[in-house]
Amino acid sequence: MTRATWSRVVAGALALSLAGCAPNRGAEYASSVAAARRAQAAGRYEEAAERLTVAATQAKLPRDAVFARYEAALLRARSGDVARASRELRAIADMKPPSDYSAIAAFKAAGLRAETDPEGATRELEAIALRWPKAGVARVALVRVLRRDDETSGPAGALRHADALLPRLRGTELEQIVLYERARRLDALGRTADALAAYLALADAFPYPFGVHWDDALYRASVDEEKLGRPREAIAHLERMLKERESAHFMGTYERPQYSPALRRIAELYEHALHDRAAAREAHHRFYKDFTTSPLRDDALWNEARLFREDGDTSSSCARLGTLASDFPDSRYVPCASAMCPDVKRPSKSHAPKECRAYITRGEGSAQEGAD
Numbered sequence: 001m002t003r004a005t006w007s008r009v010v011a012g013a014l015a016l017s018l019a020g021c022a023p024n025r026g027a028e029y030a031s032s033v034a035a036a037r038r039a040q041a042a043g044r045y046e047e048a049a050e051r052l053t054v055a056a057t058q059a060k061l062p063r064d065a066v067f068a069r070y071e072a073a074l075l076r077a078r079s080g081d082v083a084r085a086s087r088e089l090r091a092i093a094d095m096k097p098p099s100d101y102s103a104i105a106a107f108k109a110a111g112l113r114a115e116t117d118p119e120g121a122t123r124e125l126e127a128i129a130l131r132w133p134k135a136g137v138a139r140v141a142l143v144r145v146l147r148r149d150d151e152t153s154g155p156a157g158a159l160r161h162a163d164a165l166l167p168r169l170r171g172t173e174l175e176q177i178v179l180y181e182r183a184r185r186l187d188a189l190g191r192t193a194d195a196l197a198a199y200l201a202l203a204d205a206f207p208y209p210f211g212v213h214w215d216d217a218l219y220r221a222s223v224d225e226e227k228l229g230r231p232r233e234a235i236a237h238l239e240r241m242l243k244e245r246e247s248a249h250f251m252g253t254y255e256r257p258q259y260s261p262a263l264r265r266i267a268e269l270y271e272h273a274l275h276d277r278a279a280a281r282e283a284h285h286r287f288y289k290d291f292t293t294s295p296l297r298d299d300a301l302w303n304e305a306r307l308f309r310e311d312g313d314t315s316s317s318c319a320r321l322g323t324l325a326s327d328f329p330d331s332r333y334v335p336c337a338s339a340m341c342p343d344v345k346r347p348s349k350s351h352a353p354k355e356c357r358a359y360i361t362r363g364e365g366s367a368q369e370g371a372d
Contacts, residue, residue: 028058033068036075045079048072066092066099073105077112086112103128103135110141122148126165133172142174146181155188176206180213187220196224200237208244208256215241215258222265231273238262245290260294263287267303281307285320298324298331309340318344325350336360 036051052072059065070092077085086109092099093106106128114121125141132138142165149158162182169175183198199221208214218241225234241262246254267283270276284304288297301324308317318341325337329347336356337344346352 023061025064026058026060029055029060029064029068032058036071040075045075046081049075049079063100066095066101070101070105074108077108082112082115098132103132104137106132107137107141118148129165129174130168133169133174138174139177142177143181146185150185155185159185159189176202176212179205180217183217183220187224192224192227196221196228199224209254215256215262219258219262219265222262226269226273231269234273235266235269238266260287260291260296263291264296264300267300271307277307277311298328298333301327302333302336305337314341317341332357333360 032051032055036048036055039045039048039051049072052068052075056065056068056072059068069088073085073088073092076082076088089105089109089112093102093109095102106124110121110124110128113124122145126145128135129138129142129145146158146162149161159182162178162185166175166178166182169178179198179202183195183202186195186198199217203211203214203217203221206212206214211217218237222234222237225231225237241256242259245256245259263283263286267280267287270283271280281304284300284307287294287300288304291297291300301320305317305320305324308314308320321333321337321341322344324331325334325344325347328334329350330352332353334346334350334352335354338346339356
């Protein structure tokens with residue numbers, strides 16, 4: 001048997017096994033759901049909700065019944081019947097035992113209440129975070145509660161609330177979230193040293209790869225170290241973060257959102273805070289080499305070339321610009337590279353601008369970025 005034939009046999013067997021494992025949802029249920037989807041697509045939301053209500057009574061699987069009720073409630077809200085939608089969502093939220101849709105139903109009900117009673121909605125969001133800390137919506141609910149505190153009583157009020165919630169969330173998935181939000185309020189209040197200590201404690205307590213805000217905490221710790229006049233310590237926190245960076249060999253990525261900003265910030269700190277231009281150049285080149293999927297690699301080469309040029313090393317500067325034009329023929333920097341270095345030719349199929357834009361050479365340097 002050839003390899004191709006064997007592959008087809010395996011694929012067919014897999015398809016048959018999966019088909020055999022598919023649950024029997026029942027023809028009536030499937031028909032009602034299909035009719036509901038047609039009505040929904042046509043904008044007939046009340047009709048779609050009624051179809052799903054019928055489907056809930058026809059479901060052979062309990063989860064399908066709850067799903068149909070949940071979807072019906074959302075469609076009633078879209079049709080304008082918010083009161084009934086809220087009642088039905090709360091009924092799902094209060095199921096004993098809770099269903100897979102209980103937390104999201106409570107969250108949606110709180111969202112509907114927010115339109116007319118923001119304070120009541122905030123209380124419901126807090127209850128969601130405390131009751132279902134493992135639910136996907138719990139984190140969003142908690143953050144919204146503290147942001148509401150920001151609006152009504154400022155960061156000091158949000159900090160007090162975070163401190164009150166923390167003992168009730170210890171040992172749950174939300175502990176690290178409330179710790180991070182607490183540190184952010186310390187920052188907002190100008191308590192930089194306290195915020196720094198809170199960020200570092202969070203990074204230690206919830207390290208990579210389990211810490212949701214591990215990279216955010218280290219990035220913000222770096223910012224606070226700089227505020228306190230300690231740029232080398234700021235760099236050390238960023239290097240601690242980047243030390244954990246790893247590659248994915250299959251589909252997906254292990255990249256954390258702050259990896260790229262961290263290395264760019266290292267270059268910034270070396271150049272402007274420590275005035276170590278060689279180290280800044282090295283950081284820019286490291287970004288170009290290591291962050292192979294980043295759209296900012298041409299920026300890194302441009303800034304490395306800029307530092308060489310400003311230090312009088314035209315040869316090294318032009319060498320970097322030559323690499324830039326070769327690797328990134330459509331980059332906005334290509335016409336500038338050709339203008340500065342006659343030996344750097346514009347690639348024949350380049351879609352870059354025809355002329356060097358003045359803003360590029362007028363305000364050279366690295367952009368600040370990082371944790372929101």
